[in-house]
Amino acid sequence: MNLWKDYSRERLLRLREDCRAEYLEMKARGLALDMSRGKPSPDILDLSNGLLGALASYRAEDGTDTRNYGIPTGLSESRRLFSELLGIPADQIIVGNNASLELMYDFYAALYLFGTQGHAPWSKCAGVKFLCPSPGYDRHFAISAAFGTEMIPVPMTENGPDMDAVEALVQSDDSIKGIWCVPLYSNPQGVVYSDETVRRLAEMKTRAEDFRIFWDNAYGLHHVFEEHKIADILKLAAAAGNADRVYYFFSTSKVTFPGGGIGLAAASPANIAEQQKRISIRTIGSDKLNQLRFVQYFKTADAVRRHMRAIGDLLRPRFEIVLDTLDRELGGTGLATWIRPKGGYFVGIDTQEGCAKAVVALAKEAGTTLTSAGATFPHGKDPKDTNIRIAPTYPAESELRDAMRLFCLCVKCVSIDKFLANRTA
């Protein structure tokens, strides 16, 4: 190993000079790149352009005129197609409008407003808490924050949330009401929850009887390298007598178009029945034409899977650029660590302590916007200021090469400054 922190002061000063010169050179090129959010690139979106075409018919398979009111739980053929894709019984799926984030928000709000399966609503409970495996997805944490839920960070491992920590917490405190999970290709680290993690989540005893797992399978079909699978949490929970514990979410936002996708929720029959009643107060029916559009265009689960492989082919080179650049520029330096993502949309990187904010600021100065440092932790506060999320899906490959070179330079500059400051101090 050749750790930069062990370098002599002189060597660090020389490196600083080189890095700064290179940084200024890149800055002078006036880059204008945005890697802050997990947006699909135009070439990925183009793969779904067939969806912009005309609807062949407005009739559902059973003859229903989908132009009209009704069917608040979604078209049968659409529920069936997702059933096949996700391996969940069709009658345990509710297909809604654009965006599963909306469904997560609504399910969360319903727990707060009305409670579930006869349990008291959170609004009547003191100090409700929620587990937030971190680093995690900022928009999940934003929902918890909006409802004033106390967020408890739980460390992430290469197998998912640290289950010893999770079990100790849920078994000791009945105000811990749930946990946010992105089980396949987690945001931001691309971690795949191990079978044991999923089993323990499904089976663990919880002090709160109404404990809920918000299972956001956002990247359920988003393989990049190999095709990984996660264990079936709905089945495992049911087998363990915890059928109602899991709220499962998925959307086509990153299958077809974020600006015109379809969100869905899946859960136990009792939970679906409960939601069905609630949804029927809020709507007479979601956008069935859009559901039909998806089914008419893809027709079969296999066609969707082929389509996802084509998306994977466009994502893979981008991930390779990120990982190759990290390996080449930072490998063995000890300046940063990262888990190699197994798929999904992001790469999570940990800098030296206290460096992440400065790295993001320095990159911004040179025209490259990264996700705000800290965003991957509850309240946007990364206690060690180390985590940075890289979202490589939007830029073109050439831009991404520049952006990653710049990013690594920023890590070097900030780290060197820190090492030098520590020695002076």
Place this chain on the structure above:
Amino acid sequence: MNLWKDYSRERLLRLREDCRAEYLEMKARGLALDMSRGKPSPDILDLSNGLLGALASYRAEDGTDTRNYGIPTGLSESRRLFSELLGIPADQIIVGNNASLELMYDFYAALYLFGTQGHAPWSKCAGVKFLCPSPGYDRHFAISAAFGTEMIPVPMTENGPDMDAVEALVQSDDSIKGIWCVPLYSNPQGVVYSDETVRRLAEMKTRAEDFRIFWDNAYGLHHVFEEHKIADILKLAAAAGNADRVYYFFSTSKVTFPGGGIGLAAASPANIAEQQKRISIRTIGSDKLNQLRFVQYFKTADAVRRHMRAIGDLLRPRFEIVLDTLDRELGGTGLATWIRPKGGYFVGIDTQEGCAKAVVALAKEAGTTLTSAGATFPHGKDPKDTNIRIAPTYPAESELRDAMRLFCLCVKCVSIDKFLANRTA
């Protein structure tokens, strides 16, 4: 006048025999009609079939790729088109997904969860009450019921809610937090709120500082006979210093397709800013492709207005059948009263006291489903059991003729039985 209640017992007995015979004859024909909900008929939906065609481009006018994430308040060109149609500044409009009912539910839930403009959330207030002009729209009342709000019925007049009653209530009780209104072609009576009603709603003093008017302008463009206009409540409220009082809702569900429409909310700049923050927690953006589809298809406000006139041409004969049959069969009998609807989707009829449920049941027996009696009142309880909502928009004209003849027969049968029973008693 030739009131049936003054008829001799003998004459009533003879009429009963005639009516029963005619009823049995109609029943034998095995009708299967549904007039329970305000659904557009297939011929009305056909007028929008152009919307099923291909999108010309996925680019918004400013070049935005609408396939991707973003713009949670809706595409500018869509806000501008609705601005012109409804006479509301575009920046006071948020365009969302399918169904304005969802937006009403969400605005209502936000008042309960978070409060508005610094006022306490309803969840922290004891005994929140809401005014429900009745007869009214059952789905509004269902939202209030779901949140446990106490509903206070207010009588409807030919000019809108009885404003003396409304003012007396809101000036005496600070737990009255709002009112449901369908100001143009009210559901179910087709009443147009007079300018004075709108002005008084906008200007009245309310004990609750956070009093909110849920202004559901569902039929804002749905002229059937003449084109009526209502006063601009957002402007009037702002001029009276009550800018934040009004939440305005509209959707294209009955302009194009209920199964693929666009909902919108409009309000004061301060309310829009507040909602914008809340919406951004719940979604990264609504279905922008659907918004673009609407704009690309219609292009101008004038084109939408022409389209609504074509819909009016299909609605008018249906309304005429209803009103002509009522006039012919029940006019001058004293068996029922009704306000001639000025437009919209419904006709509201009042039978003799204690007859509505029996009429609906009798019609059902002969194969015609009407909206449940009582549905137009809070908790589905019509205190006098008189109000019945007729929804003439779905059936074909010939079916509607049969259904209305059957309906009038049912009113006659039930009324005669009641008169005879009263005399025996």
